[in-house]
Every structure is written in C-alpha cells, then in structure tokens.
Amino acid sequence: MDVSSLHNKCLYPLAVSPRPKPSFSSLPRHFVSFRSFCFPNCCRASSSDTLLADNSSGAKRSRGVSSVKGGSEEEFADFKEWMHKHGLPPCNVVLKERPSHDSKHKPIHYVAASRDLEAGDVVFSVPNSLVVTLERVLGNETVAELLTTNKLSELACLALHLMYEKKQGKKSFWYPYIRELDRQRGRGHLAVESPLLWSEAELAFLTGSPTKGEVIERAEGIKREYDELDTVWFMAGSLFQQYPYDIPTEAFPFEIFKQAFVAIQSCVVHLQKVSLARRFALVPLGPPLLAYRSNCKAMLSAVEGAVELVVDRPYKAGEPIVVWCGPQPNSKLLLNYGFVDEDNSYDRISIEAALNTEDPQYQEKRMVAQRNGKLSVQVFQVYVGKEKETISDMLPYLRLGYVSDPFEMQTVISSQGPICPVSPCMERAVLDQLVDYFEKRLAGYPTSLSEDESMLADPNLNPKKRVATQLVRLEKKTLNTCLQAAIDLISQLPDHNVSPCPAPYAPLLR
Numbered sequence: 001m002d003v004s005s006l007h008n009k010c011l012y013p014l015a016v017s018p019r020p021k022p023s024f025s026s027l028p029r030h031f032v033s034f035r036s037f038c039f040p041n042c043c044r045a046s047s048s049d050t051l052l053a054d055n056s057s058g059a060k061r062s063r064g065v066s067s068v069k070g071g072s073e074e075e076f077a078d079f080k081e082w083m084h085k086h087g088l089p090p091c092n093v094v095l096k097e098r099p100s101h102d103s104k105h106k107p108i109h110y111v112a113a114s115r116d117l118e119a120g121d122v123v124f125s126v127p128n129s130l131v132v133t134l135e136r137v138l139g140n141e142t143v144a145e146l147l148t149t150n151k152l153s154e155l156a157c158l159a160l161h162l163m164y165e166k167k168q169g170k171k172s173f174w175y176p177y178i179r180e181l182d183r184q185r186g187r188g189h190l191a192v193e194s195p196l197l198w199s200e201a202e203l204a205f206l207t208g209s210p211t212k213g214e215v216i217e218r219a220e221g222i223k224r225e226y227d228e229l230d231t232v233w234f235m236a237g238s239l240f241q242q243y244p245y246d247i248p249t250e251a252f253p254f255e256i257f258k259q260a261f262v263a264i265q266s267c268v269v270h271l272q273k274v275s276l277a278r279r280f281a282l283v284p285l286g287p288p289l290l291a292y293r294s295n296c297k298a299m300l301s302a303v304e305g306a307v308e309l310v311v312d313r314p315y316k317a318g319e320p321i322v323v324w325c326g327p328q329p330n331s332k333l334l335l336n337y338g339f340v341d342e343d344n345s346y347d348r349i350s351i352e353a354a355l356n357t358e359d360p361q362y363q364e365k366r367m368v369a370q371r372n373g374k375l376s377v378q379v380f381q382v383y384v385g386k387e388k389e390t391i392s393d394m395l396p397y398l399r400l401g402y403v404s405d406p407f408e409m410q411t412v413i414s415s416q417g418p419i420c421p422v423s424p425c426m427e428r429a430v431l432d433q434l435v436d437y438f439e440k441r442l443a444g445y446p447t448s449l450s451e452d453e454s455m456l457a458d459p460n461l462n463p464k465k466r467v468a469t470q471l472v473r474l475e476k477k478t479l480n481t482c483l484q485a486a487i488d489l490i491s492q493l494p495d496h497n498v499s500p501c502p503a504p505y506a507p508l509l510r
Helices: 073-085 134-138 140-148 154-167 175-184 200-206 210-227 229-235 254-265 330-337 362-371 387-402 406-414 424-443 449-456 463-491
Strands: 093-098 108-113 122-127 280-282 291-293 300-303 306-310 322-324 348-354 377-383
Touching (some): 377 387, 387 424
Parallel strands (some): 291 322
Antiparallel strands (some): 093 108, 122 306
C-alpha cells in the first residue's frame, strides 16, 4: 500500500510536556501527552507485551493470543482480554518482542506463529467491532462531505479521532489498543521511525537522494492538514461530538499531531473491495505487529464481519508473520514504515524528462509526444533489473527534443511512428546528455558505493543511518547500471569520432 497515494501515516510517541506527567486517566481535557502515543506500521498489529504461546512443560497450547514472560503481564492481559471480550476468536499467533536500539524505549512487539502453519491457513480474524475505520468514526452520511472538501485526508481523520480518544484515558473503548500503539512508538519492525520524525542532522543521512526532498514535502503536507483541522472540526460534528469545546489546534500542538499522523501512516491497512468509508483501517494484530515484505502476497482482507489474514507460505512455530506492503519502492517503504527491503522487485528510481518550453517548435513536439503516449514533462520509472529497457524507452523521447530543423520536424509530424530521424551526431548528443545526467546524480551523494558497503558492515552502525545508507546504496547501484547502459550504447556507435550535434533546445533531465 503506497503511503503517498493514501497519505499513509504513523503515530509516534506523542508526549512533549515539560511538566510533571499526570496519570493517564487524569489528563485534563485541554492537554494530552502523546509521548507514548504511537501507531505502528501500515501492515502490523497492536497488542501489549509479548505474545507468545506458553511453552512451559505440560502446558496446553492456548488457542488465543498469548504472551511471552518478561513483558508487562498486566498490560498484555488487559489487551488480550479486551480483544477476546469484544469478539476476537481463537487464533494462531503470539506476540514476541525484539529489543529497541534506544535503551530508553520499550522493546518492539511483533506477531509470530503460535504453531506450525501451512500456506492458506487463517492465522487470525479480527471482528469489525475491533477495527477503526472512517465508517465507524464518522458514519457514512458524513464521509463523502468531509473527504470531498479536499482539506483533510482519511489518515488525518483517524489520527485526530484517536488523539481525542487518548484524552479519555481508561474511559475510552480503545484504551488497550492505544496503549499498545503507544508502546510501538510508530517504529517499524527494524525499530526505526519514519524519516518524517528524524532530526535535521539525521535527514542529512539521505543527502543526494530524492527521498530527502520527499520527506520535506510530505511534512509540509501534514502541516497544511493541521492548519485545516479547525475548519473540518466545525463542519464534521459526528467526528468530534464528544468534544464540543476542544478545538483541535488548541488541544494538540502541531508536533503532537505530526507524530500521531506519522504513526497512523505506518500502521493503517488499505482494504480492498470495500466502501470508501472502510478502505483505510486500523486493525489490532495488523501493523505494526506484522512485518512487511515485498516478495510476500499475504494481505489483510475484509471478509463478512471481520478482517482476516491468510498466510501465503508455511511457518514454523515462533517465526514472524509477514504481509505484503504493496508495490512500493524502497523510498516509500522508508518514508512510510522506516525500513528498506534489499529484495524489493518493485524498487525504482525516477527520471523526469521535459521538452524545452523555449524551443520554437515546442508545441509541435508536444503534440508528437502526446500522440505517442508521452507528456511534455514525462517521468520515466527505472525498475531494478530493467535499467537497459528504460534507457531504450527514453531515447525516442530525447531524440524528439533534439530535432531542430523545421523540415525534419514536419517529417516527424507526418510520420505514424515514434521514431525521429537519427543522425550519428544526434545520437551521440543524446547519449552524452544521459551520461552527464547520471554522473551528476551520482556525484550528489557524499559517499561512494564502497564507503556505503563499509558502513553497512559495521554492526554498531546507527539504525537510522543504516536504513538511509541501504537506500542510497541501492539508488547508486541503479544509477550506475543506467550509466553503464548509456556508455555501452556509445561504444556501439559506428563512428566514435563524430562530435555531438549542437542542441540549443535540448530536453531537460531532472
């Protein structure tokens, strides 16, 4: 599930109050500490403490959610009791924990198999009574009105709703779930938060990568949503009817909203074949307790009265359960969930090519490009393993930009195919531009591939720097492959002494 398309967000520990912390149940209505309020990744679930089957000798295997000793037994018992009390049937999972890289934070919880499983087994089925959706928050009659204002995303609505629920403390129906989300602190299964919550110094780890700009752009979008909260609060009474005097921007500072938004982004599930009001859901035993995997096909699915998970592969008892995160590149996986998948067949980089608007023949070239399925500003997606194919796909578009002779342009317009007349000097100019483009992009990274490899070999590398280095390393590998493909095409030219054609209106590459 691409978080950019659905505004994925993740709830991070939301507390920022310098004053003494009041008890959870006694928080005043005008203030709530979200230091611990956090929502895990978009494909995991929430529970408290470790969920592990009791493996003491002679003990019967529990058919429900179980925990591992060592966590907070009281918290786990509350969460487990809450789920089963409200309809969770017996399931085949347990909660385990892995340590956090930050000793100040509690360990990360994750869902594992409670017994040996086969592909096709249903591991859990969470009833709709335990699932948070806009249908439940708003009611069908107001969903369309709220969303069509184009002021607040589904994820912002869910984040705001749970922030208000947090203020009720133990009086809230969702208290056990919120407490587990607090524990996860919006961290992915590698215990790393989304870069949206990184410091400026930590964002520098992404220097050279377009992802750094995407992080800044996404953060600005969250701020715009925050600025619209009060407007939506006045028009969406069903969302806030329990809080008639708690205006959002007065109840929650921006940083707290941002943390909640990011946490929701990381744990929301995108359900298929459901109504608009149910397509984004928060599912206990879903993310962030489930780990994402790009080569997995298991997905949380809406069935009659519940959301269930059917595994796509066999598992041994105790192994972490994984689900598919959708066809997302690593840049989105890091932005939305705080991890990078080295084995991601959907990974890609983008190359933006644009016809030069200063070109006297711009309109004619724009028409030809559209006739052949391209735009005046065309984004080419370079998938891992498909670099040569993408370069070949770019060449006709770039050649069109290099056409300067009006007679040649008329020939192109009257032709039925996408092929422009190709001269040796034009082809050399096009390929030289590509080589120069890839070299400049690679030069924008402060480290080399070999330096990245050395850093990743260090077991003590800062986890945020590790995932950032994994991302930029994979980007550089793709760019290097593209560069080599362009160099190889130059080597195949029949005459290497031909100089590139002058191109006063060459296409632009970004």
